[in-house]
Amino acid sequence: MALIRTSVALFILQICLAFGVSSSEDGAVTFDLDVSYIIASPLGVPQQVIAVNGMFPGPVINVTTNYDVTLNVHNRLNENLLMTWPGVHMRHTSWQDGVLGTNCPIQSGLNWTYNFQVKDQIGSFFYFPSLNLQRASGGFGAFIIMHRSVVNPPFRDPDGDVVVMIGDWYNRDHKALRADLDSGKVLGVPDGVLINGKGPYRYNPTLVPKGISYETINVDPGRTYRVHVHNVGISTCLNFRIQNHVLLLVETEGFYVTKRTFTSLDIHVGQSYTFLVTMDQNARSDYYIVASARFVNQSLWQRVTGVAILHYSKSKQKAAGPLPDPPNVAFDKSFVLNQALSIRQDVSANGARPNPQGSFHYGSIKVTDVYIIKTMPLVMINGKLRATLNGISFINPDTPIRLADKFRVKEAYKLDFPSRPQNRSLQMHTSIVNATYKGFVEIILVNNDTAVQSFHLDGYSFFVVGMAYGEWTPNSRSSYNKYDAIFRSTTQVFPGAWTAILVYLDNAGAWNLRAANLDRWYLGQETYMRIVNPEPDPRNKTEVPTPDNVLYCGALNYLQKPRKPSFTSTISSSNGGSKLFLLLLPVFSAFIAALL
Ligand SMILES: *[C@@H]1O[C@H](CO)[C@@H](O)[C@H](O)[C@H]1NC(C)=O
Ligand SMILES: *[C@@H]1O[C@H](CO)[C@@H](O)[C@H](O)[C@H]1NC(C)=O
Ligand SMILES: *[C@@H]1O[C@H](CO)[C@@H](O)[C@H](O)[C@H]1NC(C)=O
Ligand SMILES: *[C@@H]1O[C@H](CO)[C@@H](O)[C@H](O)[C@H]1NC(C)=O
Ligand SMILES: *[C@@H]1O[C@H](CO)[C@@H](O)[C@H](O)[C@H]1NC(C)=O
Ligand SMILES: *[C@@H]1O[C@H](CO)[C@@H](O)[C@H](O)[C@H]1NC(C)=O
Ligand SMILES: *[C@@H]1O[C@H](CO)[C@@H](O)[C@H](O)[C@H]1NC(C)=O
Numbered sequence: 383m384a385l386i387r388t389s390v391a392l393f394i395l396q397i398c399l400a401f402g403v404s405s406s407e408d409g410a411v412t413f414d415l416d417v418s419y420i421i422a423s424p425l426g427v428p429q430q431v432i433a434v435n436g437m438f439p440g441p442v443i444n445v446t447t448n449y450d451v452t453l454n455v456h457n458r459l460n461e462n463l464l465m466t467w468p469g470v471h472m473r474h475t476s477w478q479d480g481v482l483g484t485n486c487p488i489q490s491g492l493n494w495t496y497n498f499q500v501k502d503q504i505g506s507f508f509y510f511p512s513l514n515l516q517r518a519s520g521g522f523g524a525f526i527i528m529h530r531s532v533v534n535p536p537f538r539d540p541d542g543d544v545v546v547m548i549g550d551w552y553n554r555d556h557k558a559l560r561a562d563l564d565s566g567k568v569l570g571v572p573d574g575v576l577i578n579g580k581g582p583y584r585y586n587p588t589l590v591p592k593g594i595s596y597e598t599i600n601v602d603p604g605r606t607y608r609v610h611v612h613n614v615g616i617s618t619c620l621n622f623r624i625q626n627h628v629l630l631l632v633e634t635e636g637f638y639v640t641k642r643t644f645t646s647l648d649i650h651v652g653q654s655y656t657f658l659v660t661m662d663q664n665a666r667s668d669y670y671i672v673a674s675a676r677f678v679n680q681s682l683w684q685r686v687t688g689v690a691i692l693h694y695s696k697s698k699q700k701a702a703g704p705l706p707d708p709p710n711v712a713f714d715k716s717f718v719l720n721q722a723l724s725i726r727q728d729v730s731a732n733g734a735r736p737n738p739q740g741s742f743h744y745g746s747i748k749v750t751d752v753y754i755i756k757t758m759p760l761v762m763i764n765g766k767l768r769a770t771l772n773g774i775s776f777i778n779p780d781t782p783i784r785l786a787d788k789f790r791v792k793e794a795y796k797l798d799f800p801s802r803p804q805n806r807s808l809q810m811h812t813s814i815v816n817a818t819y820k821g822f823v824e825i826i827l828v829n830n831d832t833a834v835q836s837f838h839l840d841g842y843s844f845f846v847v848g849m850a851y852g853e854w855t856p857n858s859r860s861s862y863n864k865y866d867a868i869f870r871s872t873t874q875v876f877p878g879a880w881t882a883i884l885v886y887l888d889n890a891g892a893w894n895l896r897a898a899n900l901d902r903w904y905l906g907q908e909t910y911m912r913i914v915n916p917e918p919d920p921r922n923k924t925e926v927p928t929p930d931n932v933l934y935c936g937a938l939n940y941l942q943k944p945r946k947p948s949f950t951s952t953i954s955s956s957n958g959g960s961k962l963f964l965l966l967l968p969v970f971s972a973f974i975a976a977l978l
Contacts, residue, residue: 410450413443415465417511417521418458425574425581426594427553432459432511432521438579439547439614440523443509445500447530447734453496455488458949459516462487465496466512467525468652468838469635469871473501475926476891479840481512482778483814483892483910486785486935491947495931502734504529505636506610506654508547515563515904519556520579522547522614527636529734536638536731540658541605548622548649548673548688549615551576559616560904566767568760569901572618575673575688582689585670585705589685597690603665608632609657613649617899619676619834619874621708622649624692625669625701629657631725635870636843637739638731646708648676648718650836650874652898665694668701674708677834715876719849722874726866744845744884745864750821754854756803756828757835757875757897757907763808768906769897772803775810775906780936783814783892783910788928791937799909803828814892814910819924821887826854829875835902837881838872839911841893844885846873854880872898887913890925 415434422431422438434440445451457463464487466480476484478498488494510522524545529535550572552559559569574581581594601607609629611622623629623646631642633656649655663669673688691701711717729740755771762768768775779786779795786794797816817823825844827837847862862882875881896908915924934942 409446409448410452411445412452412454413441414454414456415440416456416458417463417465422579424551424576424579424594425553426591429553430519430555432516432519432556434521434523437523438520440509440521442524442526442545444526444528446528447504447533448499448501450499451497454493455496456493456949457488457490460490462489462513463516464488464512465509465521466840467507467509468840469505469507469654469843470498470500470525470527471503471841471843471889472498472891474890474924476784476841476893477926477929477932479891479894481840481894483783483894485782486933487513488933489947491949492945493948494933497929500527503527503636504535504734505633506612506656507635508612508614508654510614515556515560515900517556517614517900518552518559518616524610524612526610533732533734533736535632536728537632537641537658538606540608541602542607544599544607544609545578546599546609546611546622546671546690547576547578547614548611548620549576549613550574550618550620550675550686551615559901563767563901563904566762568767569616571683572616572675572686575615575618575620575675575686577671577673577688577690580690582687583670583691583701585689585701589687590689597671598693599671599690600693600695601661602695603661606658606660609659610654611649611657612654613651615651617651617833617901618678618686619648619650620673620688621646621676622673623647623706623708624659624671625706626663627659627661627669627692629659632656632658634725634868635872637733637869638728639868640726640728640866642724646706648721648874649673650834650872650898651900652836652838652872653874654872661694666697667699668693668697670701670705672705674705676708715851718876719851719879722846722849723863725868726863727868729866739869740866744867744886747822747886749824749884751801751818751823753801753815753823753825754803754828755825755895756830757902759831760905761808763810768808768810769902770808771907771909772800773806773808774799774813774909775808776908777810777812777906779812781938782935783912784925785928785932785934785938786936787914789938794937795910797912810906814912815895817887817911817913819887819890819913819915822884823887824882824884826880826882827873827875828854828880829877832877834874834876836872836874836898837895838898839885839893839895840871841889841891842885842887843869843871844873844883845869846881847884848882849876849879851876851879854882858882887911889913890915
């Protein structure tokens with residue numbers, strides 16, 4: 383018996399090492415994220431893909447409210463890297479946000495350790511590499527924050543968790559896609575949609591070639607699963623549905639919603655949703671899980687469809703027949719608005735704390751500043767293809783914003799981002815918002831382009847109070863939801879329409895406001911909100927000091943202690959033995975759990 387115990391302990395140690403995870407009871411967790419290239423063929427064409435710990439998608443980071451999270455990111459790519467965790471609020475520490483306005487990049491061959499607390503948060507999020515279109519090659523994984531055991535969610539504990547990462551995909555890697563954009567070409571129709579890094583099940587022999595490996599989600603009949611769905615793609619909104627099954631929406635990006643059932647839901651780029659799904663259908667059959675392109679010409683975009691299989695444990699029959707249809711609303715523009723606005727906060731539910739989510743009565747707070755932020759179709763500026771916000775295409779600073787402030791670097795950026803669209807020639811520079819600390823601001827996001835877009839704000843959640851077609855006017859405010867608007871961090875803005883959000887700027891730092899659509903972001907559709915407490919703060923409460931391990935670059939490069947690369951970039955095959963070991967991990971864990 384003693385022998386077994388020892389070997390079990392050894393096993394656990396090995397698993398921790400292999401997975402790079404260790405966790406202690408005081409609510410701290412440490413992950414090693416080893417970012418490298420692998421060769422994979424998700425759509426049947428071999429290509430370079432970005433893996434995390436050898437896996438594509440990367441491992442799930444699964445933590446609990448208030449945990450201290452330490453993430454040691456190792457850059458084995460042959461270019462700069464930063465990991466970002468959108469929607470996970472870095473309270474008072476934009477130093478950990480992992481975008482170029484807040485952090486110097488981790489150079490090839492080096493590692494850097496992020497440290498932050500997931501303070502007062504629950505919910506489903508995902509992480510990804512934020513630079514240079516890298517997300518188009520992978521590097522993403524789920525980031526789940528579980529509720530504390532003393533705070534009950536507004537539903538019964540599910541029987542299990544399922545993570546589903548959906549996203550459009552090209553057979554060209556991020557460097558090739560980047561080269562297209564740099565030479566003034568748009569990306570065009572994607573080659574497909576991946577579900578958990580895999581291509582479509584062969585539901586149609588004409589559309590799907592032989593030999594593509596697809597995702598299978600194994601379930602037991604009668605059980606209810608919590609299904610976390612993330613659109614990690616480049617620029618395509620996807621309609622998500624499971625054949626014959628009802629999706630009960632319970633949470634989005636950190637907040638519980640009033641429960642609503644859907645047969646399908648549009649998930650925009652960068653958005654995350656959690657559903658409860660009960661396996662209540664004929665258990666002798668498998669079912670399709672579908673993610674198909676929305677708001678595009680269906681006949682031209684037919685191949686941009688992801689299909690996975692929901693496999694009931696005793697099922698003998700393959701999923702069959704045509705795929706379930708997406709909503710047929712081509713001529714009903716109001717359907718999508720109504721669907722979006724129907725997603726509301728469950729104001730009486732406990733959130734991360736044991737008090738109701740709706741206890742912040744945002745509808746009665748006076749707005750201090752109004753910003754109208756408009757996006758236009760792509761343009762050429764100085765011979766380059768660019769995307770803009772209020773006529774400005776953003777150039778990343780060489781020196782991160784708050785670091786430049788601390789060392790009084792001159793002209794690292796300009797605090798001149800206009801609060802209204804400008805009637806002047808287009809510009810290209812590092813223009814950021816001079817926002818007011820503890821201001822309660824209204825931002826009207828206007829989409830003057832012809833494609834749907836999503837916008838994301840780091841460091842905050844915002845209330846999505848209104849959305850409509852046509853011009854926004856002050857009268858539009860009468861349509862705002864002032865009571866139970868959803869509180870989230872990524873919202874869609876339809877073409878020819880606006881979306882209004884309210885946000886309380888109580889988190890000091892420099893926070894990225896951007897298009898979640900990757901090509902748009904790469905081409906400059908972003909800015910930052912610089913939010914600084916003007917009062918002296920000797921106790922470092924409004925903003926923590928720069929971390930000890932801060933990286934220096936740009937004008938502050940001279941402060942950076944030289945670091946020797948500890949490894950070089952490598953490319954390995956995705957079918958290595960280590961992959962097999964990782965695949966078997968759940969089996970080992972179950973085995974150990976049974977023994978202990
Ligand atoms: C790099 O990783 C090593 C361990 O793998 C760690 O000791 C070191 O602190 C890390 N460096 C940084 C800058 O995070
Ligand atoms: C996260 O961990 C909890 C246990 O703390 C587990 O119940 C849950 O299924 C895990 N979620 C995922 C997505 O792995
Ligand atoms: C979709 O594309 C096809 C093929 O180019 C074209 O014939 C059709 O008119 C388009 N449909 C719409 C609604 O634009
Ligand atoms: C924009 O500026 C041009 C001249 O620079 C002027 O002719 C035009 O009327 C202005 N448009 C608006 C909407 O102010
Ligand atoms: C930023 O705003 C503050 C007031 O909120 C003002 O005092 C300051 O001059 C502004 N800075 C710039 C560069 O406009
Ligand atoms: C863009 O703005 C112009 C001028 O306000 C307007 O005429 C046009 O309809 C808008 N287009 C879209 C797609 O919003
Ligand atoms: C606040 O941060 C500064 C460094 O920026 C440090 O010198 C000082 O000791 C900190 N004060 C407290 C109370 O932690």
